[in-house]
Amino acid sequence: MLSFSTGNRRVTRREWLRVGGLSLLGLSLTDLSRLRAASAANSDTASGRQNSCIFVFLFGGPSHIDLWDMKPEAPAEVRGEFRPIATTVPGLEICEHLPLLARQADHLCLLRSMTHGMSVHGPACSEIYSGREYFGPPVTDQARPEDWPSLSAMVTRYGSSSDGLPTSVVLPWYTQFVGQDRRIAGQTGGRMGEQWNAFLVQGDPTETDFAVEGISLPDGVSGGRFDHRRELLGKVGSLGSDRVAPGGSVRLVDRNYQTALNLIERAQSTAAFALHQETPAVRAKYGPTKFGQSLLLSRRLVEHGIPLVTVNWDDDTKFDKVSPHWDTHHENFPKLKDTLCPTFDRAFAAFLEDLDSRGLLETTLVVALGEFGRTPRIGLVTQNGMTKATGRDHWPHAFTALLAGGGVRGGQAYGATNPNGGYVADRPVGPADLTATILKHLGIDPLLVYDDAFQRVPRHLCEGEAVHDLS
Numbered sequence: 001m002l003s004f005s006t007g008n009r010r011v012t013r014r015e016w017l018r019v020g021g022l023s024l025l026g027l028s029l030t031d032l033s034r035l036r037a038a039s040a041a042n043s044d045t046a047s048g049r050q051n052s053c054i055f056v057f058l059f060g061g062p063s064h065i066d067l068w069d070m071k072p073e074a075p076a077e078v079r080g081e082f083r084p085i086a087t088t089v090p091g092l093e094i095c096e097h098l099p100l101l102a103r104q105a106d107h108l109c110l111l112r113s114m115t116h117g118m119s120v121h122g123p124a125c126s127e128i129y130s131g132r133e134y135f136g137p138p139v140t141d142q143a144r145p146e147d148w149p150s151l152s153a154m155v156t157r158y159g160s161s162s163d164g165l166p167t168s169v170v171l172p173w174y175t176q177f178v179g180q181d182r183r184i185a186g187q188t189g190g191r192m193g194e195q196w197n198a199f200l201v202q203g204d205p206t207e208t209d210f211a212v213e214g215i216s217l218p219d220g221v222s223g224g225r226f227d228h229r230r231e232l233l234g235k236v237g238s239l240g241s242d243r244v245a246p247g248g249s250v251r252l253v254d255r256n257y258q259t260a261l262n263l264i265e266r267a268q269s270t271a272a273f274a275l276h277q278e279t280p281a282v283r284a285k286y287g288p289t290k291f292g293q294s295l296l297l298s299r300r301l302v303e304h305g306i307p308l309v310t311v312n313w314d315d316d317t318k319f320d321k322v323s324p325h326w327d328t329h330h331e332n333f334p335k336l337k338d339t340l341c342p343t344f345d346r347a348f349a350a351f352l353e354d355l356d357s358r359g360l361l362e363t364t365l366v367v368a369l370g371e372f373g374r375t376p377r378i379g380l381v382t383q384n385g386m387t388k389a390t391g392r393d394h395w396p397h398a399f400t401a402l403l404a405g406g407g408v409r410g411g412q413a414y415g416a417t418n419p420n421g422g423y424v425a426d427r428p429v430g431p432a433d434l435t436a437t438i439l440k441h442l443g444i445d446p447l448l449v450y451d452d453a454f455q456r457v458p459r460h461l462c463e464g465e466a467v468h469d470l471s
Contacts, residue, residue, distance in 0.1 A: 109414055329386050
């Protein structure tokens with residue numbers, strides 16, 4: 001076995017490769033763990049561009065009945081304070097506080113028949129992120145090792161992207177309640193394995209010094225110096241025959257080094273993550289918000305061949321202990337009118353227009369939804385006792401997902417709810433069906449089998465049925 005001398009201790013080549021080689025390149029173990037989502041394959045479609053998906057998660061649960069499935073003929077305690085407005089599509093109406101989105105209605109499919117049975121945030125989030133019914137009692141919102149793998153992890157493992165770029169990216173954070181020490185359930189590899197977590201781009205993209213960690217050379221390391229270090233690592237790697245440790249760990253480490261190198265090189269050559277290269281006019285159109293700039297960055301990423309980008313809603317209302325984000329337990333109407341709708345309307349409308357103008361909607365499926373909807377009657381308490389007479393509580397039995405692009409016909413409402421918006425009356429779609437639809441669009445067989453490391457049994461990625469009549 002080849003070894004090196006360091007003082008009184010002999011260091012094997014395997015140990016040197018694990019630690020010293022990585023340091024030689026100027027990368028840390030943390031950097032490496034963030035780079036494992038890269039894939040080396042490229043699967044372009046016949047049109048020359050591979051299919052992609054941007055999955056927008058509206059944490060908290062938007063009020064479907066006040067936004068995109070309004071019931072103007074229902075009693076006041078059901079219909080609420082807002083009124084519907086006409087869109088560019090005759091007969092299709094949405095909330096009066098979404099005027100910009102109304103102009104993009106020809107791109108939109110309002111899937112009004114989403115449904116499941118989980119009314120607690122964490123388990124409900126898990127069902128949407130993973131496409132599976134929650135595995136245990138709904139007693140916590142926080143992630144556990146036995147979580148189902150997320151859609152983003154499935155695509156990390158089985159998707160393909162441009163050489164060296166990640167197959168799946170999450171930004172600008174993992175969804176999490178303030179005060180909790182762990183992220184919300186269902187966002188990672190879970191029982192498939194944490195090594196399949198998506199590449200996380202964390203931070204505030206509105207900041208002038210925003211930069212993505214792990215895709216650029218460390219301070220003080222020039223391009224030439226980096227090339228020299230890589231050459232040296234290659235020479236050491238060619239020495240000896242100790243290439244495989246038990247379980248193939250050395251080969252895994254070698255592959256991880258190559259993944260890190262590829263990502264740095266591709267990120268620099270493509271500028272996929274270089275949000276600062278967008279013009280001030282484009283950035284202004286999306287709005288000076290974390291959500292808006294995250295959508296803009298997601299557009300850049302799919303434009304450069306990344307199959308799946310998950311954009312998690314984040315805003316300053318996270319510090320509201322009763323009604324953070326879209327979780328409007330009190331002051332439902334002022335929060336929607338003054339804070340949530342203006343941000344969403346400006347950013348999402350600009351996003352759809354931008355995707356369309358660049359020819360990206362043909363291959364990019366956009367999906368936007370929360371973990372559930374809100375109660376059809378104002379002030380009705382179903383799960384959270386802090387719900388006030390001015391708010392709406394959790395309601396998973398019927399809610400809306402916004403779809404656009406990816407072969408989905410715009411300008412339509414798919415499915416329907418009953419007269420008070422409380423239950424699905426036509427063409428129900430569950431989280432598993434939505435996940436299967438996305439996987440199919442990305443060219444991934446939902447019936448692929450992985451090993452469930454928690455229960456030690458084989459599992460299909462998804463047990464839903466893709467929705468076939470959206471086009």
